[in-house]
Amino acid sequence: MTPAAVVLTEERILDAAEDVLRRFGPAKATVVDVAKALGVSHGSVYRHFPTKVALRDAVARRWLDRLADPLDPARDTDGPAAERLLRWLERLAAIKQGMALNDPELFATFSQLTTEARDVVAVHVGHLAAQLTEIIADGVSRGEFAVTDPPTAGLAVLHATARFHHPLHAAEWADPAIGAQLQEVWRLLVQGLAVRP
């Protein structure tokens, strides 16, 4: 008598934890709340995740993977690399900004992680930099860009656009000029990428 719906999997715990985080926010959500939502004792949750921090990291990891997925450069191969780069940056900004509006509690969880420099975030930043590197390397192979080291350039582009996607800057996203500011930074960057050093 252990039907599939009743087996306590990591997946089900993550679903419940995400729900509890969304409802109560990172400051109020407890492991007891998560267990309560699942109808089990909190000891059972500790059977699957060694600490509360590990559970929160796992929720964030899954959430960030889902976030980075639709950005994959393989999903947008039309037109010059410079324009794909702008679209990528605008989509990243739109996703983060939408999250800050629609899912403020989960966004707060993620922001907290970035200030704690947890490695979940380092991996996420690595994914984003790798996607930028892919666009830049493609631009190089098409003769549009002339950088010698695409991974370094990819990271530099991510750093240069921090204002538009780093959660620390969320308060500045209310400024209606923010989109135009991103375009100005992009304009300088793509011209810099195109130059033969």
Next chain:
Amino acid sequence: MTPAAVVLTEERILDAAEDVLRRFGPAKATVVDVAKALGVSHGSVYRHFPTKVALRDAVARRWLDRLADPLDPARDTDGPAAERLLRWLERLAAIKQGMALNDPELFATFSQLTTEARDVVAVHVGHLAAQLTEIIADGVSRGEFAVTDPPTAGLAVLHATARFHHPLHAAEWADPAIGAQLQEVWRLLVQGLAVRP
């Protein structure tokens, strides 16, 4: 019987307030502490500044002006504009990073202001953007740069380097790679500035 040393001027209040902020930090410093340091009642302080926020803003304004002063591009006119731009960015980063280390309580006051979007900060950002604009406009007139709108480019350079000087990013400055990362971003930006559109 009101000798110069005993007249209660805004200047003396600001000195005392800065001192109290430095000792206790923005969270603990009170108007009563400032008055105590001056040997007057707190009512006298309110005779010169309408609110505690106005007093804190005035301290920050004076402090940020002193900070921006040594950056003035007129003090560094040697060599190509691209190199002066890098030196300016590195000096700005060094000043902010030094402040975060040497004067953590005043730095915390400033960081708090930036998150509250007070206009003291907007003015400071305006000063910095104007200094960048000056370097870029000079580069244009020497034929090194080719931007059509130096003020827009100056603001874009400031935005693109936020990671290296915005107080929100203070925690990331501990990374020893931070200096190299700034140079990579600068490299893309100056190449972008040099391109004839």
Next chain:
DNA sequence: CAGATGACAGATTTCAAACTTTGTCAGTCG
């Protein structure tokens, strides 16, 4: 015997009462 439980110690958080701070203003002092 794998998986779940719940009692437990120590750490952390909550809550309400006591205290402090802000900002005002009628009154003092030189």
Next chain:
DNA sequence: CGACTGACAAAGTTTGAAATCTGTCATCTG
């Protein structure tokens, strides 16, 4: 008469005792 004082109301902060939470583990259950 103008600069300063200090008593005061309202708002905000501290404090410490009570409640809750985290993480462990001996015990239970199917």
